[in-house]
Amino acid sequence: MSAIAVLGNGRVGGNLAAALTRAGHEVTVADRAPGAAADAARTARIVINATPGAGSLERLAALREELRNTILIDVSNATLDGPDGLPADLVYPGSSLAERLQEALPDTRVVKTLNTMLFPVMTAPGMLAQAPDVFLSGDDPQAKQAVRALLADLGWREEWITDLGGIQTARATEAAILFVPYVIRANGFTPFAISIAR
Template identity: 30%
Template structure:
């Protein structure tokens, strides 16, 4: 089963690192093109190759590791998904310019962290995200932990718990296997309408919660 990663920032790069440590092949992409990833893929080793976003999106399982503000634009320009599995690693937050008025807005409880929540009109983020990838089987995962720990799923004699959710049992089984192969302890939160909001930043009750299974 082939794996593609769309987005090579902290999230995408650290998912790629976790895969690389286990020798699992994946195609990593970003909006700047494969040449911009030369140094990173050299660091990661032979199992990770650089590709275009279209090449990454053609994999059997596609990890979307994009900022929320970029997701719709990037994903809408890709070919039809045709039932492929898409892992939604996004969170509905906007990163603030530290010198902007928004960064000092006293009404924003997240301003001190350099982010603000995106107003989704009462919908949860994966509900909106599914509209960006029509025809895909969406599984929510990789979004609730600090991105810096994603490259180290095995720690302190145990495995980091990684939550996932989705509505397609077969798709969830494939994602669970990948998470287990990387070294995580996957925990199924059920349907995406339940698990998505629980694990999504910034306000999900399980967001940023780090558990270790011993």
């Protein structure tokens, strides 16, 4: 069991918090109330960033002391939305939110994952007709191993988890968000994950 803080209580954060609680973890969810994120992060071993990606860097950089020596799981994508509210472009082209977070939080171990799928798949990968993939990006092997264990608690089988390498590889998975609006316009909000056929 791990002490986990989920920053963000929208669909993504709420879904992850509920699933991790069911898996036996001690989960705290931080809403937008002043000080809530700092209080939650201060007592957690693992913090999940499920805040809207365009504002995540500013929010989390302000928690540098609270996030010291923690694992930060970043599941957000930093995008600029189009007129229909769907992602239209990247906030950090040529980089990634995860890389910016690692630069801003040098004493925090950042791992990027779960950002290449619609949110229901994050906690129920078996719902898809075909085996999905989930990707890991991060510089700390022990942090990535801890995240693998959490993914297993969410139903991800070992063979569905691909370690892409260092934190810079997050720019590839974050760029994959640009597929999403086209898939949604074609098929609606049917759950899907971006996967590699083997």
